[in-house]
Amino acid sequence: MAEISIEQIKKLKELSGVGLTDAKNALVEADGDFDKALDAMRKKGLTKAEKRGDRETREGLVESYIHDGRLGAIVEVNCETSFVAKTDEFKTLAHQIAMQIASMNPLYVSEADIPEDVKEAKMKELEANFKGPENMKAQILEGQAKKAFADKVLMNQPYILDDTKTVEQFIKEAIAKTGENITVRQFKRIELGVTE
Numbered sequence: 001m002a003e004i005s006i007e008q009i010k011k012l013k014e015l016s017g018v019g020l021t022d023a024k025n026a027l028v029e030a031d032g033d034f035d036k037a038l039d040a041m042r043k044k045g046l047t048k049a050e051k052r053g054d055r056e057t058r059e060g061l062v063e064s065y066i067h068d069g070r071l072g073a074i075v076e077v078n079c080e081t082s083f084v085a086k087t088d089e090f091k092t093l094a095h096q097i098a099m100q101i102a103s104m105n106p107l108y109v110s111e112a113d114i115p116e117d118v119k120e121a122k123m124k125e126l127e128a129n130f131k132g133p134e135n136m137k138a139q140i141l142e143g144q145a146k147k148a149f150a151d152k153v154l155m156n157q158p159y160i161l162d163d164t165k166t167v168e169q170f171i172k173e174a175i176a177k178t179g180e181n182i183t184v185r186q187f188k189r190i191e192l193g194v195t196e
Helices: 006-016 020-029 034-052 088-104 116-128 134-150 167-178
Strands: 059-067 071-079 162-166 183-191
Touching (some): 020 034, 059 088, 071 088, 088 167, 088 183, 162 167
Antiparallel strands (some): 059 071
16 A cells, blocks of 8 residues: 555645545545545535535625726625635635636626527527538537537636636636635626727
8 A cells, every 4th residue: 555645635635625534535545646536536525516506605705807907807706604705715716707707708607697588599590590400400409509608608618727627617626625605696897998
């Protein structure tokens, strides 16, 4: 069996947001393979994060990001307790989400926020231009609609500081680390000389 150092345990705890005992057990199960243990802990943490998604978020903060005095975003990011809302990690998360909004210009927080009339209009447009097998029409149109809205939905956008994950995955990782549910309630993006 591989020797496991306290430094490895502390590092795994810090990166995955689990307790010391869980970190040690993960390293033992992975036979000292740090990357394997980290991967297992992240999966476990993300699974827990999924379960936390239903918990109410009434605390949080409003954060802003201004780029070059010409472009800015303001966002409300919520969590469960004021304790977490006051941490540097949470403030950084909120700031990075504001940067994402300023940079990528989403229109909606999640797919659920897309108005029905907007969805219906897009489906009619796609249906009018459909050139494919009739037996696959519904599936293809659904896929095309999802793709059409992908860059307009904040949670579905590739995260600007690590495009291997979406904004939603980035937030779920933060949920796993903090142990609290985190939600983006609302945002506004302003660009000099551009009105909606």
